[in-house]
Amino acid sequence: MKKDLRIKSKVFSEGSMKAPNRAMLRAVGVSDEDFKKPMIGIASTWSEVTPCNIHINDLAANAKEGAKEAGGVPLIFNTITVSDGISMGTQGMRYSLPSRDVIADSIETVVGAENLDGLVAIGGCDKNIPGCMIAIANSEVPAVFVYGGTIAPGSHNGKDIDIVSVFEGVGQHNNGNIDDGELRSIECHACPGAGSCGGMYTANTMASAVEAMGMSLPGSSSNPAETINKVNDCVAAGKAVYHLLEKDIYPKDIMTKEAFENAITVVMALGGSTNAILHLLSISHAIGVDLTIDDFNRIQEKTPHIADLKPSGRFVMQDLHRVGGVQAVMKLLYEAGYLHGDCLTVTGKTVAENLAEAPSLEEGQKVIMPFDNPKRIDGPLIVLKGNLSPTGAVAKVSGVKVKRHTGPARVFDNEKEATAAVMDNKINDGDVIIIRYVGPKGGPGMPEMLSISSILVGKGMDEKVALLTDGRFSGGTHGLVVGHISPEAQDGGPIALLKEGDLVTIDSDKKEISCDVSEDELESRRKGWQAPALYKKGVLGKYAHNVSCSSKGAITDFLTK
Structure with a gap:
């Protein structure tokens, strides 16, 4: 006999005042017996606008099957x-990060409005994962996240390629290294x-973090x-x-400070x-865990x-x-x-209990390196601070040989103008490209800024010039790049006060980012800024x-929490 969870926890119990609620649900196929069961929402991000999500309609149906088999009443809805x-590389990219919050708000809205018991x-795609996780944190019902899964690699001239290969191909084409036909072949x-971009880019990164x-x-x-593994994932999640x-386990019981440390x-x-x-900072805010940008350097x-793994690996x-x-x-890390x-x-179960049942890495594999011969002895994501970014900027230094770079600032107030300068060969070795506002x-x-960073790679300039911005970089980006510079230019951060030719230094060993401009001079410039x-x-x-x-x-409810 299944446990009577619905009567215990939600509003569709027997009684005349609930008749209108039940009447509406009868129209979508809910029966008298179903009203005794928990209502479980299946939030689907299915869409035909991207290969990352084009298969998720079927996966949602698989999750619905699992939830129904277990004893729930599953209801699919979309975001x-x-x-x-x-x-x-287009103006449409401005909608990417805001979509994370639209996704989160829309899922939370349905869960709350429909009085769903579970999710x-x-x-x-990239913003689906943190968007879903923020919604899970704010909805405060038992929940499971399922990743739609990675795309298979493409193949070109006997080598695996992916979407980043196309962006880098644009730079190679501009440099005269490949012709039109070769670029088209890479594109095709x-x-x-179906599936999300194949390297250790943002979607695969965030899916790994959530697991x-x-x-x-x-x-x-x-x-x-x-x-079939992905189909089984979804059935099992339901x-x-x-x-x-049944066990009365909520997201707040799982998403603790220690769990975030595991993710990092x-x-x-x-x-x-x-x-x-x-994204981990935004999810921790939603669940109420005190995680700060400084925790990332500590770990x-x-x-x-x-x-x-790509983008810097094989x-x-x-x-x-x-x-x-x-x-x-x-399992390797835990042991x-x-x-x-x-x-x-x-x-x-606990992480330790799950890992006791997990497979070990395949003998002789080359994807994961041994602890005595790592890619780096420490992590590749670093937070830099200094007079150019007092509250922190972010760099990914995997595969980057240059530890310190000092060069003259080449200042642009938008990506389009900076990209044009690169394509027109107006950027010199040693320069520090600044894209602000x-x-x-x-x-x-x-x-x-994947487009311009990939063009630099394609032109062989990825470690000859630095690229700094208060914007972001794709998970597919690699090279001498620093993003998330804060405070941002719009808020009057020091990056807004830089002038063409100012010397800028990035030092990954010292985790510093600075400009050779005195505090007095910065303050003088601020008076004229x-x-x-705002849009x-x-x-x-x-x-x-x-x-x-x-x-x-980059949270949007910080004034109320």
Whole structure:
């Protein structure tokens, strides 16, 4: 006999005042017997606008099947997604980060308005994952996240390629290294089917972080999109939510400070995206965990980078899946003392209990390096501070040989003008490209700079010039780049006061970012500076007027918490 969870916890119990509620639900197929069961929402991010999400409609149906089999009444509803890869380098990229909050707010709205008892959220593209997780934190019902899974690599001239190969191909084409036909061939073979971008880019990074945090079932982050493993993930997630209801386990019981530390550790070990810092800060805010930007450096200093994954390495997520997946990496880290084993997870078991049942890495594999020969002895994501970024900037230094760079600032107030300068060969070796007024408020929306950073790679300039911005970088970005500079230019941060030719220094060993301009001179320049008018129209206008500093996660409800 299934436990009578619905009568215990929600509003559809017997009684005349509930008749209208039940009448509406009868019209969508809910029966008298169903009113005794928990209502479980299946939040789907299905869409035809991106390969990351095009298969999620079927996955939502699989999760519904699992929840129904376990004894719940599952109801599928949808939210939005946008494609970062498609909007990259255009004005559409301004909508990318705001979409995270639109996703979060829309899921929370449905869960709250419909009085749902539990939630399965299924996400694919970059902002789906943190958006779903913020919604899970704010909805405060038992929940499981399922990752839609990674895309298979494309193939070109016998080599694996992906979407980043296309961006870098543009730079090679501009440099005269490849012709039109070669660029088109790369374009046509980079994305062979459904799933999120294949390297350790933002989607795979955040999926790995959520699994490490205990909020998705073991294996969810590394099981590829178009496999039976992913179907099984979704069926199992539907069942798992019901069991969380039985055991009275809520997201706040799982998403503790130690769980976030596990997530950060796994991100560092895998060489994940800089966006992980932004998103983990926002999720921790939603759940009420005191995580700060300084916690990332603390964990970075003691966590080795052991995964040879793109963008700076050789392999993709599907390769990691074949040798044991994220669970095998977590098992390795746990046995070496890097993870908190006593954290609760959505299985109802602890991390240690889950890992006792997990496979070890395949013998002789090359994707994960041994602790005595890591990619780096510490993590590749670092937070830099200094007079150019008093509250913190973020760099990913995996594969970057240059530890310190000093050069003259080449200042641009938007990405378009900076990209044109690079394409027109107006940037010199040693320069420091500054792209400002593209932060959370100033963008608005803190757009990513994968296009220009990839062009620099394609032109062979990725370590000859530095690229600094108060905007963001894609998880596919690599090279001498620093993003999330805060305070942003729109708020009058020091980056707004830089002038052409000012000497700027990035020192990854000292974790410093500075300009050779005195405090007196900066203050003199500030007196003549005026903030541009904030954007006012539509969703971007709402975002610009409500978003916090990137060093706090670019959250939009910070005034009320």
